[in-house]
Amino acid sequence: MVTADLPGPESLLRRTLGEWRIGLVAWRLLVLQNADPAVAAGVTSFSTYRAHPWRRIEHTMDSGKRLFFSDREGLRREVARLERTHRRLAGTDEQGRPFSASDPAVRVWVLVTLYESMTTMRELSGHPLTAPELEQMYGEFRAVCAEFELPDDLFPATAADVPAYVDRTIRERLEYGEPVRYLLFDMLREAPAPRRLGRLAPAWPLMRTVAAHVIEALTVADLPEAFRERFGLVRTRRAALLSFTLHRGMRVLMNVLPEHRRYRTPLTGNVAAPIPPIASGDPSSVPETGPVRLPAPRRRKGADARPVRLRAFFSQILDQTGDGHINSADLQAMAHNVCWPLELGPEQEAQVYAAFEVWWQQLRTGMDADEDGRVSCEEFVTAVLAGIDEGPAYLEQGLHVALRAVFHAVDTDGSGHLCADEYRTVFGGSRVHPAELNHGFRQVDHDGDGRITEDEFVQAFTDFFTARSDSTAGSQLLGRA
Structure with a gap:
């Protein structure tokens, strides 16, 4: 041919x-x-x-x-x-x-x-x-x-x-x-x-x-x-x-x-591979200016901050299709958004999708109280709070599986840690203000060494789900109050 x-x-x-x-x-x-x-x-x-x-x-x-x-x-x-x-x-x-x-x-x-x-x-x-x-x-x-x-x-x-x-x-x-x-x-x-x-x-x-x-x-x-x-x-x-x-x-x-x-697209440009928006490996190179998304609503002093954060996570992260509920398609869309800028091979891509399917099965099994095949925001908040209060194994069986798959997909050079460029590639892009990337990277980089280990990555999201106050660094992943 x-x-x-x-x-x-x-x-x-x-x-x-x-x-x-x-x-x-x-x-x-x-x-x-x-x-x-x-x-x-x-x-x-x-x-x-x-x-x-x-x-x-x-x-x-x-x-x-x-x-x-x-x-x-x-x-x-x-x-x-x-x-x-x-x-x-x-x-x-x-x-x-x-x-x-x-x-x-x-x-x-x-x-x-x-x-x-x-x-x-x-x-x-x-x-x-x-x-x-x-x-x-x-x-x-x-x-x-x-x-x-x-x-x-x-x-x-x-x-x-x-x-x-x-x-x-x-x-x-x-x-x-x-x-x-x-x-x-x-x-x-x-x-x-x-x-x-x-x-x-x-x-x-x-x-x-x-x-x-x-x-x-x-x-x-x-x-x-x-x-x-x-x-x-x-x-x-x-x-x-x-x-x-x-x-x-x-x-x-x-x-x-x-x-x-x-021309909106250069006629001679080869755009086969995406280029991270900033080339520096130093997270401090992103200017600390401008608004940060999803500021948390005001709460009574000492009140449990988890329900507000979980509702924000549901509406802004989980509910990808915007219908007020989550199902398998929403988790597939999340996997797609991870894989999109990375140009992963078939095997790596399949691992990300499989990990998010594991997370969905945990959500569906433990949260679909009315057995309608989808999970509402209140079903999600109620079940997560009950699960994390019961023990740390709850997050390990679902959320952590997906997070570790994301980490290994984003760690494109196999170094065992994420530099600022790798973080920006999957969490940034033209739609995200640089200040948000800077703030998010600092929340995850607990020891401030300019790179994120797998444990730091998982721990930051664990803090987001479990911290009762907003003083814990990971609790601010989606924005600052």
Whole structure:
């Protein structure tokens, strides 16, 4: 089998996908993908987009960079990682239909919608690709898709066949379910402030209201006509004018910007491996400024601080899907978030997932009082307090198993301790303020030697769960009162 060359820095695909204005069709892309019943079921059962929308979007963008802006080795690593993730996303939807994220037809739809969105962006801007350009970009796109080893006959044969494929899929397979409705009308109205807003965060309630109206109108206006017709979505004159203005205006802006400002992803960059945000191994190199997340509510002096901390841990850490309960999917999402920035091999990744499954089985067995297959916040708090008051073995049988797996995964050089860079890689990222990383590292580094041993790592989380006051260092892992 002959392997086609991957698109290079000057390829039409990279130049189209890399422009900032691709964001204008991003929400439209999500709507089309989530309208597939299997995607919708996977999102409902496993996705963290309700509780952590910005992190979920960040992961999606990172994956796109690794797929379309990497060399072949980086591309293959990302394809393998996605395949391992998708194998875990299977089950039965609310109508009793089995679904799997590994279904080849579903994966082809998700991929082709990206190509279709790129061509739509160009068309809406008033500067559509010519027929030869469409074929060129489709060939570049298929060269990347070839690494997924999906059946060729599931893809449109040529660029000219893509519109008919999209139209047929919309009319025969797509559904207007809750994930689609939520994306269109509610998600941005409920989303927390992105951390990058900084001092503008107090204005977020007003900003998100305006953004929600604009994105809702723009998305409905830009969706394929077949989609709007089938699901009764109306393209108003005002929305059509908004679409015309934004797409044409952004095209003009992109054309006058210097190239390094025009592209959100460097065309020549190899982004196969993530780079820790700070290179120094000294935790003191992170500035001690700015707010720290999750400050604890005021309590009566001498009151037991554990219930408040455990509720914060439940809502901010455990409840990944944001539905007010935890189940196996929430613990899988936690394992995914550990593995994501580390690019672990299959065996190491499996060990992390297995450890979190052990923790979930302990939670389910000891906390699911009403036997509904999930654990509420109060069930969690009540059971944890009873367990830790009974003896230290309680944490060792669940939480500690997961923590030790996390430690060994993050200890990428096998040194037996975590340096500041390793800590930042898994607990940091663009969404976390540097001061939070600095504070968190210091809470775990008990002896202040600039590195964290496995025992220190486990002990810090033990203190968080067991300390009755907030004076113990580990009790402040999620923030300072």
